[in-house]
Amino acid sequence: MVFDSQRTLAFVNTRLDRPTGLIDQLADRDAAAGWLAGELGYDSPISGRDHAALLELRDSARWILRARSAGLTPPPQDLDVVNAASVAAPRAEQLDGDWNSAVHFAASGSPDANNLTELLAGLASAVVNLAAASENLVECAADDCVVLFLRTDPRRRWHSKRCGNRVRAARSFARHRSGGPP
Numbered sequence: 001m002v003f004d005s006q007r008t009l010a011f012v013n014t015r016l017d018r019p020t021g022l023i024d025q026l027a028d029r030d031a032a033a034g035w036l037a038g039e040l041g042y043d044s045p046i047s048g049r050d051h052a053a054l055l056e057l058r059d060s061a062r063w064i065l066r067a068r069s070a071g072l073t074p075p076p077q078d079l080d081v082v083n084a085a086s087v088a089a090p091r092a093e094q095l096d097g098d099w100n101s102a103v104h105f106a107a108s109g110s111p112d113a114n115n116l117t118e119l120l121a122g123l124a125s126a127v128v129n130l131a132a133a134s135e136n137l138v139e140c141a142a143d144d145c146v147v148l149f150l151r152t153d154p155r156r157r158w159h160s161k162r163c164g165n166r167v168r169a170a171r172s173f174a175r176h177r178s179g180g181p182p
């Protein structure tokens with residue numbers, strides 16, 4: 001299992017506190033088990049304790065990455081949660097031929113998707129790397145969207161075409177409205 005930035009962001013974006021309401025893809029144990037199976041190939045049921053650990057890590061990771069995107073200091077209690085989860089499994093940084101580094105678990109040598117502690121450790125470690133390395137982490141600029149994403153182009157302000165189109169459509173509507181009745 002490789003925890004790249006896309007996967008890490010998908011994890012922190014499972015909770016979106018939108019002005020229009022909260023979206024939480026890990027809201028209960030069934031939803032969380034479904035997300036873990038779909039995204040990470042983890043196919044075991046999860047206990048209440050597992051679920052609480054998952055949410056605690058996700059929420060702390062989100063606070064840290066939001067602080068990073070806003071140029072703020074990371075909250076100490078969230079650093080404690082992520083750093084504690086990160087030490088829980090033996091793992092190794094591996095380099096590939098395109099100069100990308102990724103975390104692999106030394107214990108298994110191959111994806112061990114059925115150890116939740118290892119999965120959480122991998123996610124926590126990926127959050128650490130993303131927060132430390134990325135100056136391009138931003139929150140979507142659309143008013144009703146709070147998705148965190150990596151900006152590949154400095155002019156990019158929206159996480160998706162849909163958000164960009166929605167903002168442009170709203171602006172165009174506002175322009176026409178301010179021009180008086182049609």
Ligand SMILES: [Zn+2]
Pocket residue numbers: 140141142145146147158159160163
């Ligand atoms: Zn967006």
